[in-house]
Amino acid sequence: MPTKGKLKSPEKFIRPLVRKLDGYVPGEQPQASDIIKLNTNENPISPSSKVLQAIKKAADSRLRLYPNPTAKPLRYALAQLHCCQPENIIIGNGSDELLALATRCFVEPKSSGAKTMKEIARQTIQYFTPSYSLYPILANIHGARKNEFKLPQNYELPDISSLIKGKWNFQAALTYITTPNAPSGAGYKTSDLAKICKDQNGIIILDEAYIDFAKETALDLTKRFPNVIISRTFSKSYSLCSQRIGYFIAHPKLITALDRIRDSYNTNELGQTAALATLTDLSYYQKQFKHIIKARSQTSKTLTAIGFDIIPSQTNFIFAKPNGLSAKDWFTKLRKRKIITRWFDTKECRDRLRITIGTKEEMEKFISATEAIVKKSTRR
Ligand SMILES: *Cc1c(COP(=O)(O)O)cnc(C)c1O
Numbered sequence: 161m162p163t164k165g166k167l168k169s170p171e172k173f174i175r176p177l178v179r180k181l182d183g184y185v186p187g188e189q190p191q192a193s194d195i196i197k198l199n200t201n202e203n204p205i206s207p208s209s210k211v212l213q214a215i216k217k218a219a220d221s222r223l224r225l226y227p228n229p230t231a232k233p234l235r236y237a238l239a240q241l242h243c244c245q246p247e248n249i250i251i252g253n254g255s256d257e258l259l260a261l262a263t264r265c266f267v268e269p270k271s272s273g274a275k276t277m278k279e280i281a282r283q284t285i286q287y288f289t290p291s292y293s294l295y296p297i298l299a300n301i302h303g304a305r306k307n308e309f310k311l312p313q314n315y316e317l318p319d320i321s322s323l324i325k326g327k328w329n330f331q332a333a334l335t336y337i338t339t340p341n342a343p344s345g346a347g348y349k350t351s352d353l354a355k356i357c358k359d360q361n362g363i364i365i366l367d368e369a370y371i372d373f374a375k376e377t378a379l380d381l382t383k384r385f386p387n388v389i390i391s392r393t394f395s396k397s398y399s400l401c402s403q404r405i406g407y408f409i410a411h412p413k414l415i416t417a418l419d420r421i422r423d424s425y426n427t428n429e430l431g432q433t434a435a436l437a438t439l440t441d442l443s444y445y446q447k448q449f450k451h452i453i454k455a456r457s458q459t460s461k462t463l464t465a466i467g468f469d470i471i472p473s474q475t476n477f478i479f480a481k482p483n484g485l486s487a488k489d490w491f492t493k494l495r496k497r498k499i500i501t502r503w504f505d506t507k508e509c510r511d512r513l514r515i516t517i518g519t520k521e522e523m524e525k526f527i528s529a530t531e532a533i534v535k536k537s538t539r540r
Contacts, residue, residue, distance in 0.1 A: 177303050184297045187502055196499045196525060198516040201342070201370075201477050203399040203452070205519070207434070208444040211400075214437035215430055227429035230419075234432050237439050238407060242379060247412040250419055251435075253426045255369065255393040255406025258418070259336070260298050262389070262408075265418050266363045267333045269303040280305065281331035281362070288318075290508045291338040292367060307332055310508070315344035315471055315479075317352050320359060331361050338367045340374045340474040343504065343514040347474030350378045357385045363414070365389045370475035372397035372449050373456075379409065386411045396476060398438050398445055403431040452476050456517045462527050466534060477516045485537040487513050493533045499526055 171179065187200035206212070231251035239246045252258035268283045285299040286307040299306045307329050312318060318326065337356075340347040357364050366378050368390055381388045393406035405427060408418065438445070460470045460478055467483035482490045491503040491513055502514040517523065 177300075181300055182297070184294055188500060190500065192498075194498060196518060196522050198477075198518050198522070198526065199500045199502045199514075200401075201396050201475075201516045202401050203397060203448065203476070204517075204522060205399060205448045205451075207399040208438065208441040210441045210444075211434050211437040214433050218430055218433045222429070225429075226425050227427065228432060229424050231427055231432050234405075234436050235407075237436055238409075241439060242409060244382075244409060245412070248382070248409050248415060250408050250415050250422070251427050251432070252406045252408070252422075253428075253431075254395060254404040255367070255391045255408075256294060257404075257426060258391060258406055258408050259294065259365065259367070260301070261418050261421060262334060262363065262365060263298050263302040263304060264421055265414075267302060267304045270305050278331065281329055282333050284329055284332040285334045285336070286329055286332040287336040288338075288341070290343055290504070290506065291341055292336065292369075293504070295336045304334075311341075311344070315341065315346040317346075317348045317356075319352070320355055323356070330359055333362045335360060335362060335364045336367060337364060338369070339378060340370050342370065342475065343477070343502070343509060343512075344471050344479050345473030345475045345477055346471055347374050347376075348378075350376050350381065353378050354381055354384070357381055357388050360387065363387050363389060365391055365408075367391045369393050369396055372445070373453060373476050374474040382409050382411070386413070389414060394435050394438060397449065398435075400431075400434055400438065403434045404428075405431045405435040451520070452517050455520050455523045458520075459515075459517065459523050459527065463530070466531065477514050479512050479514050481512045482534070484534050487511050489537065490530070490533060493537075494526070494529055497529045497533075499529055 234251055235246040235249045238249050250258065263285065267285055270283045274280050274283055284305045284307050286309065287295040288311050289308045290311065296306055307327065309326055309328050339353060353366065364387060366388065368377060371377050371392065379390050382390050389408050389410040391406065391408055394400040394403065395406065456473055456478060460473065463480055464470055469481040471479045481487065487503055487510060491501055494501055504510065
């Protein structure tokens with residue numbers, strides 16, 4: 161019988177899982193131009209002029225056409241860069257899209273019927289805490305089980321015996337490892353990651369969003385282990401957050417599977433164009449990385465000298481514990497001075513701030529603001 165005339169609450173039409181879901185909370189994107197923005201790990205420098213020109217040149221009547229559905233030219237260029245085949249690469253609308261696709265490709269949603277350890281593992285997504293805060297959200301959206309493994313105090317990668325002693329699941333269907341890690345900034349050795357990849361009977365995604373600021377990449381592990389996926393993005397180091405281009409490198413069988421469930425036109429033509437042009441001017445970016453790494457070590461040194469605790473960083477941000485005031489206070493007082501950083505209100509993170517490394521000038525302003533704030537807080 162049709163329900164005529166009755167008022168219906170739309171709420172009941174929504175899947176129970178979605179009704180209760182908390183979405184990802186992105187960092188603020190303030191509009192004011194006088195703000196020093198050190199909160200979302202963007203590169204402070206403009207994309208290369210070659211990239212800007214390529215986008216402008218591509219913005220014409222061709223916008224009416226669908227983009228290249230498989231981003232073929234970009235995959236060929238990336239294959240050349242990484243010494244692999246185009247079949248090893250899938251392009252995503254940001255790496256976030258691919259991280260989400262992986263849940264649907266490799267993990268069964270939770271069912272109450274699962275009894276054996278093996279069935280439970282097939283429904284499990286695993287990651288370290290703290291790491292990228294999107295992972296638990298993706299697991300929740302998919303309705304998967306979560307296995308969180310707490311990192312030690314120094315944020316270093318646990319060895320196999322600690323994983324065994326803890327509740328690491330070596331059978332988990334999908335494991336995300338941010339390397340170098342966020343928000344700690346700590347780098348992991350490829351040889352240590354290899355030991356985990358070797359013992360893990362499930363997919364491991366090594367999320368290398370910050371690899372250009374690190375000492376080593378684990379890219380070769382995709383050649384040694386068929387269960388390993390490397391995730392990369394043009395967002396952070398290549399100043400292209402707005403264009404949404406990320407990619408996975410992995411065994412062609414994994415790439416084909418991901419391709420099957422991907423939207424046909426998941427990345428737009430201007431994004432593909434911008435990423436391709438980026439690859440023609442890599443030396444421009446490599447110069448920027450050197451500046452950022454230099455500003456990172458300068459900032460770390462100065463903060464350490466005033467008694468702050470800094471985790472040695474291999475990324476374009478630092479994770480700093482203040483001295484003489486709480487992290488929350490530091491965050492609020494910087495904000496009043498129009499400097500925005502990121503404070504995560506969780507047990508593991510709330511006594512530190514994550515500070516993106518900006519330009520040399522921005523970091524000098526950040527340091528003087530911090531010194532003034534500390535002076536005021538410790539007076540009286
Ligand atoms: C920023 C970030 C991403 C997402 O990058 P997009 O390609 O812009 O979606 C993925 N992983 C980590 C760890 C990040 O910090």
